[in-house]
Amino acid sequence: MAETLIPIYIMGKRYEVPEGLTIMKALEWAGYQLIRGCGCRGGFCGACATVYRVPGDYRLKVGLACQTPIVPDMYLTELPFFPANKALYDLDQVGDRVDTLLELYPEVARCLGCNTCTKVCPQKLKPIDYIAAALRGDFPRAADLSFDCIMCGLCAARCPGELVPYNVALFVRRYYSKLIRIKPQHLKDRVAEITGGQHDQALADIAAMDEEALKKIYVERDFEKL
Amino acid sequence: MSGYPNEMRASIKRLEATRAFRLQQDIPRLTPEQKAQLLEQCHPDFRPEGMRPVRVGPNKGQRMQNELVDLLEGYGRLDPDRVDLQRVDRDVDVLVVGGGGGGVTAALLAHEHGARVLLTTKLRLGDANTIMAEGGIAAATQPNDSPYRHYLDTIGGGRFQNKRELVHALVHDAPLVVEWLKDLGAMFDTHPNGDLVVSFAGGQCRRRVHSCKDLSGLEFMRVLRDELYNKRIEVLEFSPVVELVLDDHGRCAGAILLNLETGEHTLVRARAVILATGGIGRLHPNQFPTTNHYGATADGLVIAYRAGAPLLHMDAIQYHPTGAAWPEQMLGQLITEALRGNGAQLVNVDGDRFINELETRDLTSSAIIREVRDRKKGIRTPTGMEGVWLDTALIDIRGGAGKLDRMFAGIVHRFKEYGIDVHKEPILVFPTQHYQNGGVEIDALGRTSIMGLFAAGEVSGGVQGRNRLGGNSLVDIFVFGRRAGKAAAEYAREAAPAGSLSLDHVRRYHRELAEAGIPKGKLSPMLLPDYTRPEVRERRYS
Incomplete structure (x- = not known):
């Protein structure tokens, strides 16, 4: 060719x-x-x-x-590297969402609204929108808008307010996922069963099974419907 | 405008014509006899020319991929006589080698258990297969599921060759790991009531793969990396390990690192070393393209093997059924199994299905190869590549409009760039190298046969048997990363101090190579693939 x-x-x-x-x-x-x-x-x-x-x-x-x-x-x-500011924090010790955000990243208040970040994002995200959502305390929205971020550094490289939007977004998503969303009951139940030893016998039994018996129950197992 | 040329569009018409029928069509699972026959006929592991016995080391005489044997039969990059082992640059409790999900997890847990930790990695922190994982993490968290069922699926999928204590550990810890990730602030997909969304993967009898859209690995990796920084754990980037260091009792006592940018080596003394260096995709076994990241060059296997650690199941390579076959720029890139787990079907040139899409990966890949190579039912691209269709439109048809955008935004976005609308048009796919099923043999605490040397994740062997199920890799790296991190910290606290440092194992290995008549040619580990052209390489005269 x-x-x-x-x-x-x-x-x-x-x-x-x-x-x-x-x-x-x-x-x-x-x-x-x-x-x-x-x-x-x-x-x-x-x-x-x-x-x-x-x-x-x-x-x-x-x-x-x-x-x-x-x-x-x-x-x-x-641009294989960009010297970005990242705040250090302990999610078990943080306070109110917006107060914490402004404490960790006071520069978010310097956003000029110029939208250069949006023009430069290879993932076609709108950092300006998720920064605005974060500032007004709408962390669920900011988390959702920023989710596809790959932290390539381009928005930070171009921001005239010297924000690092992707590190702000990462903090916001972690805060939201850990502290605002509830922990599902089915997960809490299963973890309690396991730490309480409720599955130990069943696992010990299957681990002790000879290979032929194992193959038989494998072939015969039922499938949840698609 | 469609991103497919006209000759391919004719086949898409046939695919559209059979869609209504296929939605009702039930293809039964294969019997054990049919499975054995299909694998033998079509799985690349059964190509006799793809492997040969390795002539030296702990697995001497066993067959492995040629490309790996080339490296295992390579001489070390360092002359042991030139290394000053008296000059110790760093002294830590636990050295973690590898900056993917397994390594970062191990570092966090070792730190949590009181160890002084140094993490070193070949590329940037997070540049690893973890970050590319799309589908998600398998764990029996649903009321209709159990660790027992997860165990059964995993060991059956591994063709019953998995080490049982490892499968036990995997399925037992899996829900605990999901909780751990949620508590770290990973943004799992949820239903409106907060319950976790789960999908099928091939060979899993329940919906049990937990996702973060189709960027699950990216989400876990960036959260863990952030936590590592928050804990102020020290990281060295662009610093691969080129050789392990043992002490005079044969225990692992550190490693020699290479600064890729300056060429300088440093010696790290460590009470314990955790290998989390990932897989071998960039060796391109059987000349397949790969889904793996740039650094997947088997470095951990090579240095552990040279230090005397046996490998397990290194003749079992995973080819993911659905690598992109068009457009050319995306060749070999991963098209997540979660698409099939949510109803996308595999379809040949005539518009017909040919396998239950939720068979395990080894079988599904073999069936695609049979369809294209043996039955001549593939779809040919203008560049001569062949593949079969993955009918993604079915996801919205089954799950309601918006499901593709909600769960698979990454796939939608990447194909849109090339003029392909996956809401309407199928994706052309062909198997692509994805995973090494085997690796350095470990026990349930992540210990290798060498005292003080631990391993976790893809570099380790035994968890997955001869074939890994979808969703079982992310859970593997976290379960065994956590176990190895904790066990290494405890070992470092309790073990007697290292004796004098030694590279005698490298000298012995070099002698064994020479005695086997293997001349000094290629050096290993490989560290970086070279995709430059031979025409350029030939003219690097100096």
């Missing part, structure tokens, strides 16, 4: 690479054995945040190197 080569500029240096590759595969095709800027290669880990421009357009574009196809003449760099 004949490959069509297109020019790209990796940190300003020109390479010709096959059309259709992702930025990450183009880096490797060019000869980079990556140490930083490469993690899961599947769009989950946020290791490969990349910024680029294309000629004739003043706007800065962003993407994950592992997910974003190359375009001709793009000039790009990965």
